[in-house]
Amino acid sequence: MKGVHVIAITLILLFSGLVSASEYWVGFYGTPGHDALESVSIMPNGDIVAVGKVSFNGTTAPWAIRVDRYGEVLWSKYYPIPGAEGEFEALAVDEEGNIIAVGLLRKEAGSALTTDILVVKLDGNGEVLWARAYDGGPNEIGKSIKVVGNAIFVGGCTSIGDVPTAWILRLNPYGSVVWARAYSGPYPTFKPFLALNGSEILALGVLETGHPAVLRLNPLSGGIIDATEYTGLSTSSPIIAVGDGQYFLLNGNGTCLTVLQQGEEWTCYKPGFEGIDVSAAEYGAGVLYALSTAKPWSGINFYVLGLEGETVRLSRAYRLSDLDVPGSLAVSGDSLVVVGSTERFSSTVNTEGFIMRLPLNGAIKGYETKDVNPSVFTGSSSARKAEVSSESLLPRIYELEVEERDAPPVGFLRITTEGTEEPTMLYVDGKFWALFGGEGVFALAPGTHEVKLAAEGYYPYETTVSIEAGKETAIRAELERKIEYGTLVISSTPSSAAVYLNGTLVGWTPLTMNLTPGRYTLEVVKEGYEPYKGTIEVSANKETTIAVELEEVKTTTTSTVSTTTTTSAAPTTSSTQPLTTTSTSPQSESKTSTSKAGEITSTTKKGGICGPGTVLLLPIISPLLVRRLRRGRR
CATH class of the missing domain: 2.60.40.1120 (Carboxypeptidase-like, regulatory domain)
Known part of the structure; x- marks a missing residue:
């Protein structure tokens, strides 16, 4: 049983590791064109839904996508509108899990382009329940939406006498207008500017003084309950967030992210880089999270700040590519979800929408991030009554015929080659796919693919890859040079x-x-x-x-004559003196043999005892013999 327990614990730990490894991720989604995600919300079951736009084939269309908590695509659809273009800017999810998205509809009116507020209601599967355009003047755009029960509050802007004016509509669940009012005095922020604080509707604008103004509205009529101006704080395009019964105003001025908690003091958080411009904020689990553009590295990137009271819980900058544009964020219990657009795969599919699911500490593996310790300073502000007026401005409403088209999910294969500077040919499943050099990113359908890389003068590289929808798979291929012979x-x-x-x-x-x-x-x-x-x-x-x-070598003949002396038992001295003769005659031939007694006998044709060798030896031997005889006589 002990072994069983060990195995069970091992399996549990392994499974836990796999789950935790995929809990937090970055996913990339869209079409081959220019795509962006602008807003995100969490579904009742924990799924993530985001909206934005896709632009390809010469047109722009609204886009919505739903993924599970692990980033797997449940559906991804875009909605072409005949005779017009459109895009989603914000969304909300109602109690039944329906998705209501707001944005703009762009169409030609004679030689001019006009825009209207676009509102589309989708069911949980992305099917269109209704789609309408709301026209209140020459140009309108929807930037904010909140849903309470059966009430849908849409915030946008219009123009009255060429002056940009905040315009808020209350719709019923079927898109009919309950009330619609324009608010003069504050300029619209052109960002999400509506918030719900209990039963109250809050709207944010900017006065001519540059000070922010907060309007409390009656949800039944849209009438102004009161309007508060905050002096001592200059803003350009602020946003509003609500939590724990109070609201927060946030603004970015390039180097400082300023937070004004409902009161008379604001705090500036200076992370040390430029480009600070708040795009979204949300309060969750006692922490206020703000999303901002940032420029800590080359290109446009983004920055997330998390505040628990006056304590900084999160301060981190992110970089997915040279150009990342943040859209919005949402808080979901144990995670923080950020959406936007990126040029990470611009060589293949222009810009893509991205979704990041982060832990509450903001950490993510495999991407460039940078912890930042911001410097903090404070300033004072005072609240006073703002002069704001409102008037009824009912729109013309147009029912829209909207098509539904699936955006086929894709994954991305990033290939880095080493060992060669030659152009590399990519083959996928046996078909030529692309020619690239050094590094390339390619959009592939989810599934298993056979990949082959070939370059002139190198052996081919082959492997099998598994592509997941919205995810990036990276391979590093080292090509081996062919040895040519x-x-x-x-x-x-x-x-x-x-x-x-x-x-x-x-x-x-x-x-x-x-x-x-x-x-x-x-x-x-x-x-x-x-x-x-x-x-x-x-x-x-x-x-x-x-x-x-080959040329034959001329032969050299060598003759050797040896004299052998046989001695008696008496001690005597014997010597053999060889003598070599050289002849250039090719007919000369020499043989050497050994007798049984071990004597060496030399035989030379055209020679012998009376030959030239003997004649040459006599003058030398004779004097030696005479001397020896004389010594013997003495």
Whole structure:
């Protein structure tokens, strides 16, 4: 049983590791065109739904996507509108799990372009329940939406006398207008500016003084309950968030992210880089989270700040590519979800929408992030009544025929090649896919694919990859250079001659061998023949043939005459004196034999005891014999 427990614990730990590894992720979604996600919300079951736009084939259409908590695509759809273009800017989810998205509808009116507020209601599967356009003047755009029970509050802007004006509509669940009012005094922020604080509707604007103003509205009529201006704080395009019964105003001025908690003091958080411009904020689990553009590295990136009271819980900058534009964020219990657009795969699919699911500490593996310790300073502000007026502005409503089209899910394969600077050919499932150099990113359908890389002068690289929808799979391929050979064929007359290359014996003729291209020193040697020496050049993929005619060496004849002395038992001295003669006559032939007694007998044709050798020896031997005889007589 102990072994069973160990196995069970191991499996549990392994499964937990797999789950935790996929809990937090970055997903990339869209079409081959320019795509962006602008807003995100969490469904009742924990799924993530985001909206934005897709732009391809010369048109722009609203886009919505739903993924599970692990980033797997449940559905992804875009909604072409005949005769017009559109995009979603914000969304909300009602109690039944329906998705209501707001944005703009762009169409031609004569020679001019006009825009209306676009509102589309989808069910949980992305099917269109209704779609309508709301026209209140020459140009309108919807930027904010809140849903309470059966009430849908849409915030946008219009123009009255060429002056941008905040415009808020209350719709019923079927898109009919309950009330619609324009609010003069504050300029619209052109960002999400509506918030719900209990039963109250809050709307944020900017006065001519540059100070923010907060309007409390009656949800039943849209009438102004009161309007508060906050002096001592200059804003450009602030946003509003609500939590724990109070609201927060947030603004970015390039270097500082300013937070004004409902009261008379604001705090500036200066992370140390430029480009600060708040795009979204949400309060959850006692922490206020703010999303902002940032420029800590090259390109546009983004920054997330998390505040629990005055304590900084999160301060981190992110970079997915050279150009990342943050859209919005949402808080879901144990995670923080950020959406936007990125050019990470711009070489393949222009811009893509991205979804990041982060832990509450903001950490994520595999991408560039940077913890930031912001400097903090405070300033004072005072609240006073703002002069704001409102009037009824009912829109013209148009029912829209909206098409539904699936956006086929894709995954991305990032290939980095090493070992070659040659252009690399990519083959996917046996078909030529692309030509690239160094690094390339390619959009592939989810599933398993056979990948082959080929470059001139290199052996092919082959592997199998598994592509997940919205995810990036990376491979690093090291291509091995082919060793090219040339063929050397050597023959000689006569054959069986030794062949030396660069001084090394490599064989005997006839000889055929493969060599790496280059210059070699060749030597062909055979006993009795003059050696052949030369230099050869071997070229890749070519045959080099060498035929050598060896010249016979002129023969040298050597004769040796040995005199053998046989001695008695008496001690005497014996000596043998060899004598060598050289003849250039090729007819001369010498043989040497040994007798049974071990004596060496030399026989030379055309010689012997009376030959020239003996004649030459007599004048030398005679005086020696005479001296010896004289000594014996003494």
